[in-house]
Amino acid sequence: MKKTNLLGAITLGLGLMIASSASALTIGFSQVGSEGDWRPAFSADMKAEAEKRGIDLKFSDAQGKEENQLKAVRGFIAQGVDAIIIAPVVVTGWDSVLKEAKDAGIPVFLADRDVEADKDLYVTRISADFNLEGRLAGAWLAQASKGKCDIVELQGTVGAAPAIERKKGFEAVISLFPNMKIIKSQSGDFTTAGGKEVTESFIKATDGFKGVCAVFGHNDNMELGAIQAMKEAGLKPGKDVLMVSVDGVADEFRAIKAGDANASVELRSDIGKDIYDVVQAYLDGKKDWPKWVVIASDLHTKDDVDALMAARGIK
Ligand code: AHR
Numbered sequence: 001m002k003k004t005n006l007l008g009a010i011t012l013g014l015g016l017m018i019a020s021s022a023s024a025l026t027i028g029f030s031q032v033g034s035e036g037d038w039r040p041a042f043s044a045d046m047k048a049e050a051e052k053r054g055i056d057l058k059f060s061d062a063q064g065k066e067e068n069q070l071k072a073v074r075g076f077i078a079q080g081v082d083a084i085i086i087a088p089v090v091v092t093g094w095d096s097v098l099k100e101a102k103d104a105g106i107p108v109f110l111a112d113r114d115v116e117a118d119k120d121l122y123v124t125r126i127s128a129d130f131n132l133e134g135r136l137a138g139a140w141l142a143q144a145s146k147g148k149c150d151i152v153e154l155q156g157t158v159g160a161a162p163a164i165e166r167k168k169g170f171e172a173v174i175s176l177f178p179n180m181k182i183i184k185s186q187s188g189d190f191t192t193a194g195g196k197e198v199t200e201s202f203i204k205a206t207d208g209f210k211g212v213c214a215v216f217g218h219n220d221n222m223e224l225g226a227i228q229a230m231k232e233a234g235l236k237p238g239k240d241v242l243m244v245s246v247d248g249v250a251d252e253f254r255a256i257k258a259g260d261a262n263a264s265v266e267l268r269s270d271i272g273k274d275i276y277d278v279v280q281a282y283l284d285g286k287k288d289w290p291k292w293v294v295i296a297s298d299l300h301t302k303d304d305v306d307a308l309m310a311a312r313g314i315k
Contacts, residue, residue: 025082026055026082027082029059030060030073031046031059031087032062035190036192036219041270045270046059049272050272062089073100080104084106085275086109087111088113088161090158091113091116091161094115094117098115098122099121107279107282110122111125119291124293126295131165131166133165134165134167134171134246137166137169138171140299144262148177149174149181149214151216152182152199152209152212153184154188154198154217154223155185156188156222158187162219184206188217190219192222192225194222194225195224198222198225199215200233213242215237215243217243220246220248220264221249223245223264227243237260237261238255239259242262243260244263244265245265246265247266248265249264252264254309254314256302257306262301264300266299274293
């Protein structure tokens, strides 16, 4: 290549690099933490999808603490990011910081979990319907138990939208059946260790799960912890006791295949594309979004788990 052509090529290349870095979006994402298997899968998808789209993603892990999220969001505002995505740990305590973002002219999008705040303070929420997930779990259990079942419930993090809504949805369905009731309910904080510990205490309190027909877990990780506790106590989860939970993580599908669990409502973790599609369209000028962009959830049992695992390469 001639000297002048080479110089021209370098100048053009540099120009393109500057142009593309000038137009790259910077998005701050405040994530809950990494409490189970679902959350890290969601984080990984958000990062991979951002990279694919050339988005400069500022990722902040709140380690399950709302105070860390508030700090992170204020940091994003100070940096002047183009948009902020929040997966809120709990529903309360958001108004002030959302107002600060609005005053700074930075649009906020909720991902996954919900908040109890003025809806004008954020653009939209992109997430599954947690109430529907609870109803799906309740309907499956009503059918599997023929409407007669004493249930122990493993609740998610206190004050978190999925714990609130899954409980409400589940209760709405079982209340239609006079012989279905929750006899014990406690939070296992969405973790395997929490689910195991709470189940151990339930086993003690019910003299070895006497009369217990089912364990409803607000997520699979707590249900997997329950399976461990039950096996250690000599019980047969999935056989003597019906096991239904939410998330659809790989280990839960393995447990269903092995007969240790019966059903899981899948919460999709590969939703980065759905979220960034909305954020980018908004920044490109499409401002009229409904306050909730709903992502579908569906229930899986032994009937479809083999096909599902094969399709996803889960061994
Ligand atoms: O917000 C979604 C819930 O959060 C998932 O069901 C659970 O696994 C996670 O902790």
